[in-house]
Amino acid sequence: MSQFNSIAESLDLLVDPFDNSGDWDQILRRAGVAAPQARARVRLRRMIALAAVVSGMLVAAAFATGLVDRFSSWLSGRPGTPAPANDQRGFEERNKVAFASFPEGTKLRLLLRRTVSGTTFNLLGFRNGDAYCLRLARADRPTGIGRNECLRADELRGRAVLVAGNAWFSVGDPALSISGVYGFASDDVEAVVVRRVRGEERVPVQNNVFLVLNGQPSGTVQRHPRPNHVLTVTALLRDGTSRNVPYVVEGQGVFPGGRIPSVPSYFGRGQASTINGPTSVTAPIDEPKIGWLERREERGKPLPPPRGMQVEFGRVIQPDPDNPIRIGVASASQFGLFEARRPEQGGICVITYAPLTLLGYGYGCSEDPFAEGALNLDASLGAPIVHLGGIAADGISRVTAYLASGRSVEAALRDNVFGVAVPQAELGARVVGYDDKGQAAAITEVPGNAVALPCPPAELRTPAEQLPEPRKWERIDLARMTVAGERILGRTPEEVRAILGEPTRVIAAAQRTNGVAIPELRYGGGMPADLGLAIRFFKKGDRIYANDLFFQSPSLVDAKLGHVLRMQPLQLQRVVTSTYGDTYRLYRGYGSDPLVGCTGSFLDRSSPAGISFGVNPYRPSRPYLTIRTNGAG
Amino acid sequence: MARARGASLIDLRGLYERRLCEFRRVAAAIVGGRDAAEDVVQEAFVRAVRARDSFAGDGPLEAWVWRIVVNAARDARAHASRPLDADAPIAASSGSGEERRDLVRAAVEQLPERQRLILFLRYYADLDYRSISETLSISDGTVAATLNTAHARLRQLLTEVRL
Numbered sequence: 030m031s032q033f034n035s036i037a038e039s040l041d042l043l044v045d046p047f048d049n050s051g052d053w054d055q056i057l058r059r060a061g062v063a064a065p066q067a068r069a070r071v072r073l074r075r076m077i078a079l080a081a082v083v084s085g086m087l088v089a090a091a092f093a094t095g096l097v098d099r100f101s102s103w104l105s106g107r108p109g110t111p112a113p114a115n116d117q118r119g120f121e122e123r124n125k126v127a128f129a130s131f132p133e134g135t136k137l138r139l140l141l142r143r144t145v146s147g148t149t150f151n152l153l154g155f156r157n158g159d160a161y162c163l164r165l166a167r168a169d170r171p172t173g174i175g176r177n178e179c180l181r182a183d184e185l186r187g188r189a190v191l192v193a194g195n196a197w198f199s200v201g202d203p204a205l206s207i208s209g210v211y212g213f214a215s216d217d218v219e220a221v222v223v224r225r226v227r228g229e230e231r232v233p234v235q236n237n238v239f240l241v242l243n244g245q246p247s248g249t250v251q252r253h254p255r256p257n258h259v260l261t262v263t264a265l266l267r268d269g270t271s272r273n274v275p276y277v278v279e280g281q282g283v284f285p286g287g288r289i290p291s292v293p294s295y296f297g298r299g300q301a302s303t304i305n306g307p308t309s310v311t312a313p314i315d316e317p318k319i320g321w322l323e324r325r326e327e328r329g330k331p332l333p334p335p336r337g338m339q340v341e342f343g344r345v346i347q348p349d350p351d352n353p354i355r356i357g358v359a360s361a362s363q364f365g366l367f368e369a370r371r372p373e374q375g376g377i378c379v380i381t382y383a384p385l386t387l388l389g390y391g392y393g394c395s396e397d398p399f400a401e402g403a404l405n406l407d408a409s410l411g412a413p414i415v416h417l418g419g420i421a422a423d424g425i426s427r428v429t430a431y432l433a434s435g436r437s438v439e440a441a442l443r444d445n446v447f448g449v450a451v452p453q454a455e456l457g458a459r460v461v462g463y464d465d466k467g468q469a470a471a472i473t474e475v476p477g478n479a480v481a482l483p484c485p486p487a488e489l490r491t492p493a494e495q496l497p498e499p500r501k502w503e504r505i506d507l508a509r510m511t512v513a514g515e516r517i518l519g520r521t522p523e524e525v526r527a528i529l530g531e532p533t534r535v536i537a538a539a540q541r542t543n544g545v546a547i548p549e550l551r552y553g554g555g556m557p558a559d560l561g562l563a564i565r566f567f568k569k570g571d572r573i574y575a576n577d578l579f580f581q582s583p584s585l586v587d588a589k590l591g592h593v594l595r596m597q598p599l600q601l602q603r604v605v606t607s608t609y610g611d612t613y614r615l616y617r618g619y620g621s622d623p624l625v626g627c628t629g630s631f632l633d634r635s636s637p638a639g640i641s642f643g644v645n646p647y648r649p650s651r652p653y654l655t656i657r658t659n660g661a662g
Numbered sequence: 663m664a665r666a667r668g669a670s671l672i673d674l675r676g677l678y679e680r681r682l683c684e685f686r687r688v689a690a691a692i693v694g695g696r697d698a699a700e701d702v703v704q705e706a707f708v709r710a711v712r713a714r715d716s717f718a719g720d721g722p723l724e725a726w727v728w729r730i731v732v733n734a735a736r737d738a739r740a741h742a743s744r745p746l747d748a749d750a751p752i753a754a755s756s757g758s759g760e761e762r763r764d765l766v767r768a769a770v771e772q773l774p775e776r777q778r779l780i781l782f783l784r785y786y787a788d789l790d791y792r793s794i795s796e797t798l799s800i801s802d803g804t805v806a807a808t809l810n811t812a813h814a815r816l817r818q819l820l821t822e823v824r825l
Contacts, residue, residue: 036813039820040691040785042763043770047686047696053675056704060711062671101713104730107799110718132776134804155799156733158775159740182737350775 099215100185102140102236103154103161109236112137112153119171120153120164128333128345129353129382131157137164140236145207146244148200152211154238158351161185163193163238165211167200176211177384178414179352180450183438190214190221190264190274191452192413196242204247210259210276210413211240221274222263224289226256226622231265255617258624261287275454280411281624282479283454292483293599293620295627295646299480304459306431310402312468317399317422319445322360322377328444332357338378338394345382348418348448349441355382356407356418356446361394379407379420403471404428404447404462417460417475418448425462425470433457433477454478484620484627486597487644487652491583493592499584502529502552502562506588507605507640508612510633510656512578517564518638518658519574522548525564533560542568553582558648561585567658577657585654594652598643601654602629605640619643669710669717669726677727678707685731687786692735692779699735706734725796728787732779732797769819777812780805 102108112120117137124130137153140163144150149168154161159182166175178193185191193212200207214221214234221239222231232241246254261284262274273287282296321328325342332343335357343359357380378394398405403422408415417430421442428440428447432455440449440460451458457477464470501513510518515528526532532550539549547568553561561582566573585594590604598619606615612634619629619642628643637658644652678685682703689706690699710730717726770778776798783789783797791805798805 036781036816037785039766039816040770040781042766044687044690044786045696047683047690047699049679049682051678051682052704053678056678056707056711057671059704059708062711101709101716104709104713104716104733107718107721107726107729111720132800134800136799159736183740 099217100213100237101216103156107136107138107156108154108238109138109140112139113151113168116151116153116166116168116171119166119173123172123174123385127385127387129347129355129384129386131155131162131353131384138236140238141240142168143232143240143242145242146200146205148198148205148207150196150198150207150240150242152238152240154236157353159183160349160351161213163211163213165194165196165240167198174385177353178450179384180213180414181351184450184452185213185215188213188215189218189266189272190239190262192262192274192276194413195259195279196240199247200244205244206247206254207242207244208258209240209242210262211238212413213237214239214264217266217268218264219267220265222265222271223259224261224263225259228257256622256624260284260289263287275452277413277453277478279624280453282481284481284623290481290483290623293618293627294481294483294623295620296479296623297482297646299477299482302433302457302477304431304433304457305435305437306429306459306461307469307472308459310469310472312464312466312470314403314422314424314464314470317403317424317471319358319377319420320423321444322358330355332359332380335359335378335380335392338392340378341375343378343380344444345380346444346446348443348446352441352448352450353384354416354418354448356380356420356448357382357392358420358446377405377420379405381407381416381418402462402473404460404473406460406473406475408475413453414450415453415456415475416448416450417458418446421445421447421462421471424464426465427463427467429461429463431459431461481623482646484598484644485646485649488650489583489595489597489652490650493595496584496592496595499582499586500553500561503580503582503584504586504588505580505593505656507590507593507609507656508588510638517575517578518656521572521574522550522566525550525575532564539565545573547573558651575658577655579653579655581651581653593642593654598627598629598652601642605631613640668719669714669723671711671714673723674707674710674714674727677724681724681787684787685728688728688782689731689735691782691786692732693739698738702735702738703731705738706731709734721796722793725793728783728789728793728797729799732783766820769816772819773812773815776800777808777815780808781812781816784809 120137135155137155140152140154142149142151151166151168153164157179160179161182162179164175164177166173176194176196191213192210196209196211198207210223214237218234220231220233222229223241230241232239245257258279260278262276264272264274266272277283329344329346332345338361340359340361343357345355345357347355359378360375361378362375376394376396377398378392380392393407399422403425406419408417421428428442429437430440430449430451431437432451434455438449438451440447456475458475460473461469462471505512517525532552534551534555536549538546540547545568547566550564551560563579564575565577567576583594587593589608593601602619605613613631614634616630616632620627627646628641630639630641632639640656642654685703686699689702690696693699693702710727779798780794783794791802794805795802
């Protein structure tokens with residue numbers, strides 16, 4: 030340090046001082062504020078210097094259309110007001126013990142507060158490096174994990190609203206289930222409207238964020254309040270127009286354009302989208318590996334003792350310094366219930382640590398994680414913001430995610446661990462690993478979102494009058510839930526066989542409960558595609574009893590309704606309502622919730638039992654009807 | 663006593679005229695180019711003027727503006743596919759001075775971002791610990807500790823290259 034007397038002297042070398050000549054009027058003009066007076070001097074100077082300024086203006090224009098212009102509360106990085114001391118303290122306590130923590134000294138800001146059924150929730154925000162972070166927490170449980178999401182500022186660019194997360198909390202006793210969505214909204218947005226399975230809510234935007242929460246009684250084994258999840262999100266703009274916000278319902282599927290179909294629907298695969306980027310590997314990596322892991326170099330941080338695996342050596346890497354998500358990489362000789370087939374070689378486990386979690390959030394292990402190529406993707410796809418992350422073999426110097434929306438996003442990559450957060454609504458994705466020459470060295474794909482499609486009509490090829498006489502097990506009475514005049518539900522397998530006769534096929538261990546094999550009896554066919562009746566059993570204590578009767582025989586006849594599986598599902602729904610309305614109430618209209626598909630259901634008015642009906646959209650020639658006790662025994 | 667919400671144009675203009683050199687110098691250190699730094703500061707003030715009503719008045723106006731400038735500079739750096747004005751020196755070259763400057767730059771680049779920012783705000787803007795903590799939304803103690811660490815690390819790096 031002999032040539033440098035001080036830090037100040039060293040830094041002085043880096044940036045020469047600037048002069049003090051600025052252009053305040055230009056700022057006012059660009060900000061849309063009238064300058065005190067138009068000045069010919071300025072105008073003339075601008076004309077003369079026009080050519081020279083063009084490049085600078087382009088840069089400025091790029092900034093002007095950027096995020097912070099439209100998210101003014103976040104402009105300074107300190108939106109809202111300082112978080113209540115309790116929330117700040119709770120966060121710090123949790124952050125101190127969490128493995129995937131935020132930088133010490135992070136100050137939360139209170140963006141908005143909502144009280145639902147007596148429980149108050151605080152939506153808190155802060156800027157973490159280049160990322161914008163939201164934390165949703167119960168005010169009475171500030172040390173709880175809450176919901177935490179960080180997004181690069183770039184992800185908000187050009188958006189009106191971005192849903193950052195789904196929220197679900199269970200509060201009180203008896204339990205109340207509080208659910209909803211939260212996220213970012215630009216200055217242009219006045220309010221956000223959320224449409225649910227039942228009803229609609231409108232919430233104002235505050236500090237460039239929104240929070241929609243709604244409570245309903247939680248379900249129990251025998252009581253199932255119908256879920257009321259969010260279906261669509263709409264931004265109401267200050268200019269009076271509205272804009273659909275891309276949203277993936279419960280991580281399952283989307284309504285294109287935010288339009289909920291008026292006909293029965295299910296979430297099925299939409300048309301394949303065109304995704305940019307290379308489609309084939311041009312420079313595969315020979316014998317892909319992670320050198321530092323093999324050499325046991327102490328990269329990142331130590332790996333906390335993981336559950337469910339015998340770790341030989343592991344470290345935790347934080348690929349993106351602005352996102353607290355950490356990914357553990359470990360060589361293990363045993364994982365889950367199994368020992369590696371080649372214990373001397375072992376396998377590699379990838380463990381994800383979500384923000385503020387105390388332990389690993391999830392992990393996956395493989396004896397050869399690079400068997401399919403030099404990228405191993407371990408993505409969690411169930412939330413509005415998807416974290417695409419995983420490990421890349423030596424030789425991968427850059428990882429890019431190409432999205433179905435047309436965008437491409439660079440992933441953070443450090444010590445062979447990569448990660449990038451993208452909105453789920455923009456999937457599918459092609460994740461490409463490049464070598465240092467820019468050649469595609471590995472490609473892995475992420476499937477696209479399902480879209481709402483109309484339920485196909487049931488294909489009723491054989492008219493009822495041409496069907497053979499119903500067999501014993503094809504005669505039901507929906508009013509009494511009987512088969513062949515006998516109550517089958519609640520019977521043991523032996524009792525069922527004594528009543529209905531020998532089945533076509535017995536699956537001795539269709540499922541296991543606490544190590545006990547639970548059978549399934551099939552009549553009229555042995556395979557799922559051709560069986561007429563499948564009787565499924567349930568174990569309660571020492572007793573195994575029939576819990577549901579699944580019919581798909583065309584000859585099925587109800588005592589009052591006749592051939593119930595020779596009707597279109599909507600027609601069946603109508604006749605059950607009109608004929609058995611005193612016995613059953615409609616619980617879910619046919620195809621009314623694409624999440625559960627082309628199905629409808631009724632509940633018994635005096636017990637948890639019920640019936641459901643519908644078609645499998647991939648096999649519409651076999652409509653079905655199920656009678657079940659719903660655990661009532 | 664509660665302070666009035668919002669910043670006045672007069673106050674913003676005063677800051678602009680009084681501290682323009684420092685704003686530009688810090689921005690230049692972050693983005694790595696002089697022309698880009700001037701654009702960044704202009705842009706930051708455009709944002710500040712547009713958002714002046716959202717200034718909550720719960721801290722000094724100058725710290726609020728510094729945050730906007732620093733964020734604008736970091737955005738610019740993050741969005742540049744290559745270092746902005748990579749070919750444009752941010753200090754005039756002078757023979758062996760150029761070599762020394764490259765060494766200092768290389769050493770500074772090795773520091774974590776937070777350490778770099780605190781160094782820039784301390785030395786180029788002459789901000790005290792309280793103002794830096796307000797600007798970066800961290801505690802005074804964190805500023806002091808980070809600055810100490812940055813000093814030590816920078817000294818070590820510069821010593822390693824035999825400066």
